[in-house]
Amino acid sequence: VPDEITLLKGTPFIGARTEVEGARVVLFGCPFDSTTSFRPGARFGPAAIRQVSDVLETYCPILQRDLEDIAYADAGDLLLPPGDSRIALDAVHQFTAQIVSAGQIPAGLGGEHLLSLPLIQAVHKANPDLCVLHFDAHMDMRTEYLGVRLSHASVMRHVSKFVDSSRILHVAQRSGTRAEFDAAANAGNLREATVSPVELRDWVGKRPVYVTVDLDVLDPSVFPGTGTPEPGGVYFNILQNWLVGLADCHWVGWDVMELAPTYDASQVSSIVAAKIVRTMLLSSTNG
Amino acid sequence: VPDEITLLKGTPFIGARTEVEGARVVLFGCPFDSTTSFRPGARFGPAAIRQVSDVLETYCPILQRDLEDIAYADAGDLLLPPGDSRIALDAVHQFTAQIVSAGQIPAGLGGEHLLSLPLIQAVHKANPDLCVLHFDAHMDMRTEYLGVRLSHASVMRHVSKFVDSSRILHVAQRSGTRAEFDAAANAGNLREATVSPVELRDWVGKRPVYVTVDLDVLDPSVFPGTGTPEPGGVYFNILQNWLVGLADCHWVGWDVMELAPTYDASQVSSIVAAKIVRTMLLSSTNG
Amino acid sequence: VPDEITLLKGTPFIGARTEVEGARVVLFGCPFDSTTSFRPGARFGPAAIRQVSDVLETYCPILQRDLEDIAYADAGDLLLPPGDSRIALDAVHQFTAQIVSAGQIPAGLGGEHLLSLPLIQAVHKANPDLCVLHFDAHMDMRTEYLGVRLSHASVMRHVSKFVDSSRILHVAQRSGTRAEFDAAANAGNLREATVSPVELRDWVGKRPVYVTVDLDVLDPSVFPGTGTPEPGGVYFNILQNWLVGLADCHWVGWDVMELAPTYDASQVSSIVAAKIVRTMLLSSTNG
């Protein structure tokens, strides 16, 4: 456990206050990528999202809601040391727990997907009946990766140890081992990319929901700036529609992970991530 | 008003003559970007379009027409000084007026979208019953941007001062303020990205039409090389089909704006822009 | 004819053995691009495909097959001299003939599309009733390009001299001269991008088939890393579905050409190419 949590303040996400108190949603960055298996650089994701967020308007014509209507804060970035996952996981867990205990919705900006683990852990502790929506290109259900148990390739495996598999829904995965796909098929908790927003909303129902978005669920043409791009993904409007469709659900936490801006010099991946964050800010506070 | 107009001659667009006289369509570059709000660089758009145009064939298998069948000229680039919008607007207006008075179709290559203003002004003067088709990701109906009235974010606001709102059709806009969207909804002159080519053609009817294409109407996966990319746009074939569908209309002017090639090292954005120019050359001269 | 064939060994494609003997499919690189008309660099394609292939899993959830189930080798790269097409064509032909005579399936990784010519020649010699599926943005039926007969723009013209036009099917071409399109229309051997996988499978039937994929058939948003990008192409899943649909056909040879990784710093084009190779490995060995 870290002695203290250090937050680095930066340019806030468009329209966000920097004071956490009184906010309904608290954004915070998780700049860490040490277990990334292919291309590191997700540590630069949170800063990139904020830097480009100003190109967006605060108004969403689909939801017909405006960021100006809601209370959300950008707490800055957690200071996470490269090369030691345990320190990073502890810091994220501790900060998330603070937000949850204040009755706020934590919203993590990644950073590698492994950091969803402590976020979900802390949210789950306060919401034992939590269900989890997992948007991703990859199953992330490996037991280990090259001998390393705490890996971004095994994050949902770890989550499934405390959230029952029946309360986790994997959406649009298109890469994994045969064992991973067979297990999901058996459990019946995998939905293809053709799933409708209504089906997702109905699956969630009235349960408290945590939504974790590994942005590589998007097609690499839309989102090349990520560590492990996988061809054949969903287009922006599909993902946006899923998230808009959840606007009446009871959100208790969410994250947007795996932006690695170095690999997309056009900055489009960063802008896509920022627009997903805007959509989730508006959707998670609609209820 | 500038004392004289200077044209810089360069490699012409594929198949174009460089002599303006006798041409039905006159292409000219408007290398200016001083009011760009996010990422400048549209000044390099016209040169980039010409440079890559040779990768295309002159034949369009959809329209089954060939550039070799039509008379079009590439007049080169207007010399526009960075940092002074009024000089730039005056030069574009003056040159457009020359083309119009010669009975030719002016076709501007941008350059920022603000420069559509003097183009449309000059065309409107000769065609008081002009209607305007506006393809764009953004409404561009702001009254000002950070205190600057002549901005690429307000170009259609300025146009709407001399072309009645009922004769302007906004197509596929997905970004703007609540006020901009509400105004368009009230006026009924906004069409979603699902609009069909036939609807557009019917809206135009037999009226003289000016078609302004802000290329950021395209999805950033297709067209990252622009100043203010906005996720969730239309794909290439959609835009191409709209333009092909207008082949029987009475075109009196058009432009292709907001290519900023610096942000797309793959050159794909430039090639996309060039193919849109080819399509518009063929479509605007079909009638 | 070259005195000897030199193979440069490198990191093999994911899961491939390096010993050719005993393999059912033999991958080999053809790093050559001297006749590329617009942007050279396809010579770096084979190395790029291998370098990124490890980001993929060996399992394909669509075909529900795993690379671990099949015997395939990566023979390395042919040493081909820049600037002399005849030496390059001879080397590719000679090595392909060796593979064919060993009863193996040759699978070329390009490199420019011209190198499909010696591949198809060698395969055709052993399979006189060969049919050829040609996925491409371009017709490639020119008789010459700027006076050069052996050009990547004329490769299918050369193929049509020994494979009858009725046994060649062009799929999804969207660029060419009027003469090229008219000839294909007359011959009835051009299918639009809307063709279904079943139609392709039925066209092939029980005949031995060679599948040549010029990757620029894909839309440039998906695949910018190529020499002559052409807007308006097909998306990844379309191409993948076509190839998956051929899984019951009798494959006797195939190639994946025209990756030029220099033009896509995001590496996505290389990963797309690698996933197409994985799909074709699994599809071509399913029967």
Added chain:
Amino acid sequence: VPDEITLLKGTPFIGARTEVEGARVVLFGCPFDSTTSFRPGARFGPAAIRQVSDVLETYCPILQRDLEDIAYADAGDLLLPPGDSRIALDAVHQFTAQIVSAGQIPAGLGGEHLLSLPLIQAVHKANPDLCVLHFDAHMDMRTEYLGVRLSHASVMRHVSKFVDSSRILHVAQRSGTRAEFDAAANAGNLREATVSPVELRDWVGKRPVYVTVDLDVLDPSVFPGTGTPEPGGVYFNILQNWLVGLADCHWVGWDVMELAPTYDASQVSSIVAAKIVRTMLLSSTNG
């Protein structure tokens, strides 16, 4: 004159406080580039300097001083509208005047070189005996550029209207018109790149000095990320030594201009700029 000055707070420069009060030096960003003649993008300079500054140590082994020993603040970025130089100049002037009147040293981060004009004006008003050191590749003594008087190519011409030419020293200029070079030669106020730090220090003597660094004085190999790169410049250590050599002078203002980070994907230009800022922070507070 702007009604109010807006400051955008962001990640501060390494080690800087964000409260201006009590600081000896006040850094502030001037994100504006509308008159840039060749490649725009200097608007992104201030953010890039801050973003990478953390790669540096706070200690300078040459000066043997540490940033921790001095009081300096980062006030954030002035909100400057693209496309209207007068508004931008007014805002910079007004904010600089505030700092000067508080007895602090203003330090502008550019942004295009034109913005040095209001900085020097405000500093000069409080220091009528001001001398100016001008490090630059270009003379910047044009009377206008394409008809625009307020241009980054004419900034020193404007300065010379209120600071006597004898109190301006141009250092290491290597590009200009014959007239510009002849005028400087006649005035005797041009020093070649071979000038020693001691000569510069002696020229300044005990006078209050303003130091303006147009970073394109550096060779493009060291600093490609700028709007108008000019081959044949000075290397990093030369510039650093000049600035270190001024450590005993009486600094009353300074700026670091013309970083355009878009053109250097390696980020090296940004790091170079940040290290120059560190050197100037330490040097300007040594006396």
Added chain:
Amino acid sequence: VPDEITLLKGTPFIGARTEVEGARVVLFGCPFDSTTSFRPGARFGPAAIRQVSDVLETYCPILQRDLEDIAYADAGDLLLPPGDSRIALDAVHQFTAQIVSAGQIPAGLGGEHLLSLPLIQAVHKANPDLCVLHFDAHMDMRTEYLGVRLSHASVMRHVSKFVDSSRILHVAQRSGTRAEFDAAANAGNLREATVSPVELRDWVGKRPVYVTVDLDVLDPSVFPGTGTPEPGGVYFNILQNWLVGLADCHWVGWDVMELAPTYDASQVSSIVAAKIVRTMLLSSTNG
């Protein structure tokens, strides 16, 4: 021999007329790179040089001469087909011979170094006592490269068949085989990078001189945009001083080869090449 020479007109080099007649120096582009051994792309060199040339002033403060004082033309680019060296060599030879027979100085912009061969051949025919200055990182004295005799790696070997070795001076080569270096050492016609401008001028004396600059003689930090970068080269000012030092010699032809702009997104390599062209224009016309 080509039936006709085709010249593609483009944006001329800064200040150049486009009419060849009456010019003392005739610039022309040689966009060809088919024998490049490592990274192709020199075909884009001539266009890149012209495109950026406008960032330079026409005045050179070292030579104290201005481009406005001399008569030079930019004839455009020769149309050279990729993949067939003989056609390319013939076209360059034929056009150079035309220029030479008109008493003008031919100046080739590359394009790969192999194209210096026909340039020097044509100039030599008119000047049998020609001497050749060869600035390059590589010896270029191979007899063949992978079986190809006409290669950019053997260009000086071919030149040495008609210009006696004693009249060729290799300057600053730092890469080659032992045999190449031993041969040059024996012949005494290799000078290290420390050679002074005066030594070079004296070696030339009053003889007609052809100066061929393979730009990779420069250090890759200054000039990364080339096909075969070799660390440890000379800096810009060294090369510029050599060329300035030849201002009183009797120039009869020159070239600037091997810019491959694709590999330098900062455009600095292109600007460096353009400034070398400016220097050679002024130096070659001083006598």
Added chain:
Amino acid sequence: VPDEITLLKGTPFIGARTEVEGARVVLFGCPFDSTTSFRPGARFGPAAIRQVSDVLETYCPILQRDLEDIAYADAGDLLLPPGDSRIALDAVHQFTAQIVSAGQIPAGLGGEHLLSLPLIQAVHKANPDLCVLHFDAHMDMRTEYLGVRLSHASVMRHVSKFVDSSRILHVAQRSGTRAEFDAAANAGNLREATVSPVELRDWVGKRPVYVTVDLDVLDPSVFPGTGTPEPGGVYFNILQNWLVGLADCHWVGWDVMELAPTYDASQVSSIVAAKIVRTMLLSSTNG
């Protein structure tokens, strides 16, 4: 300790055999970067060095030696898991020990500088009188970095626990804390960038020497492709001359670390690294 060491075979370094047995020097890649403090990506260093090595000749005109004259192997890359430094350090140590016990010279290709620790440990065990030459921009003498003890910022601190400070020479460091510089000044084991090759050779004398090159000792203009670039470094020829000057020393191990090729799209950094490897191969086997 890992149960087994896995080596991934790839394209070998130019001219290297792949069989380790019988070689005097054994190259091997250490693709790991989990503790990198600023920009990760050194994991891609070894592959990049090999990929470009073919652009070099095997002959070095300075040493007048050829790689063909020496016996060296490229063992491939160690399989090192991201996110767990201990596993990585163990694997490198174990493999190095094997090489050392076979009487061969281990030569590590990085990868982050932390991996020099197990290399030096294993070499030191067999050579208790070992001295270490440390070329680097940074002191690397921190006790920890953000709470992580095993960090690339503390590698030399760890080395100094088993190699006495008097037997470590730091060369050309220009970044560190005041404490780091003061300690080195007191110990007298820091040499500035002006140190001559002869001084270095004399310091080594007849002792067995390990040479560790953190490539960021080079100036970022020469070598931008690294995780923590620091302006003001040495140029290529300086570093090369130091290494050439050690050709008569008794080398027992060496490494070349911290190439992160992602940050240099021009590939020049990779070629620089490859040429340094060539120089060290020749220098370390000369005695």
